[in-house]
Amino acid sequence: MELGNSLRERLVDVGVDLVMTDGTASLGLREIARHAGVSHGAPRRYFPTRHALLSAIARRGFADLGSRFEAATDEDASPRDRLETLARTYLRYAWEHRGMFELMFRHDLLNSEEQPSEHPPLREATLPLFAHLVDLVTRHAAERPAAVSSAPPAVVAAALWSNLHGAAQLRAWGSLQLVLGAAPLETSAADDPLDRLLAAVLDAHLGPVSE
Missing domain, CATH: 1.10.357.10 (Tetracycline Repressor, domain 2)
Known part of the structure; x- marks a missing residue:
C-alpha cells in the first residue's frame, strides 16, 4: 500500500510540474506516465479517468x-x-x-x-x-x-x-x-x-x- 501511495503521489507531482510549465493541455494520462517513468497503464490503477487525475492535481x-x-x-x-x-x-x-x-x-x-x-x-x-x-x-x-x-x-x-x-x-x-x-x-x-x-x-x- 505504501508503494502504491508513493506512486500515486509521484504521478500527481509530475502532473503539477506539467501544468505549471505547459498548462492543462499537457495533462494526459500517457504524458504523465511517460514523465513519471512508468507504463502507460499505471496511472489508471490510481486514477480511473483523466478527470480524476486532474482533480488530484x-x-x-x-x-x-x-x-x-x-x-x-x-x-x-x-x-x-x-x-x-x-x-x-x-x-x-x-x-x-x-x-x-x-x-x-x-x-x-x-x-x-x-x-x-x-x-x-x-x-x-x-x-x-x-x-x-x-x-x-x-x-x-x-x-x-x-x-x-x-x-x-x-x-x-x-x-x-x-x-x-x-x-x-x-x-x-x-x-x-x-x-x-x-x-x-x-x-x-x-x-x-x-x-x-x-x-x-x-x-x-x-x-x-x-x-
Whole structure:
C-alpha cells in the first residue's frame, strides 16, 4: 500500500510540474506516465479517468493557495484589509501559476466524484476558501452596514470573486495591460494601474474606504 501511495503521489507531482510549465493541455494520462517513468497503464490503477487525475492535481493547487492566504493573513487587521490582502494574494497566484490557476476552477473538467473513497471530493478543497471569503464579507458588513450591498453575503462574495477572477484572466491574456496602457501589471509597484483597479473592485463590492 505504501508503494502504491508513493506512486500515486509521484504521478500527481509530475502532473503539477506539467501544468505549471505547459498548462492543462499537457495533462494526459500517457504524458504523465511517460514523465513519471512508468507504463502507460499505471496511472489508471490510481486514477480511473483523466478527470480524476486532474482533480488530484487541482487539489494541490487549492492547498497551495490556501496556505498562501493563511500566511498573508493578519488576524488583527480589519475585514476589509484582510479581503484586500486575500485579493492581492489571489491575483499574484493567478499571475505566477497560470496553468494551475486555469485548472483549479475548471469544474467542467474536474469530476471529483471519480476519486477513490479515501480521497475527499474536490469540493471539500474549494468550498472552504469561498466560505472564508463569505465570512470576511459578513464581518465587514456588520462593521459598516451602510457601505455594503443589501444582497446576502454569499452573493456579494461571489460577485467580488467573479470580479477578481475576471481581472486575473484578462490580465493573463494581456487585455488589462492593453486597456489600461501599462505592461506589465504588477501587484506591488507604486502607483500601478492594477493597484488602482483592485481598489475600484473592492470599493464596488464593499463600499469606498472614505465613505
